[in-house]
Amino acid sequence: MKIRVICGYKKGTETRDWTYVDDIIEGLLAMGQKEEAVGEAINLGSGEEHRVIDLANMVNVLAGNEAGIKYTERRDWDVKSNF
Secondary structure (H helix, E strand, C coil): CCCCCEEEEHHHCCEECCCCHHHHHHHHHHHCCCHHHCCCCCCCCCCCCEEHHHHHHHHHHHHCCCCCEEEECCCCCCCCCCC
């Protein structure tokens, strides 16, 4: 495995609603079967906000990555927070 620096911005304090892909697929399939969903905006997610820095640190520990975290400027399309 190649060790790389994980990138983040704002010291990793931004948050995201990390969702398991199978849960999103299940939600999309369920919406496709509901007449009430037609024409509606539906938000799929866990509803739980987690800091990016916490996930980055967990990945580094589990992967044995000692390269660390590099902080960069926020990209224009990056959301600041989910909530």
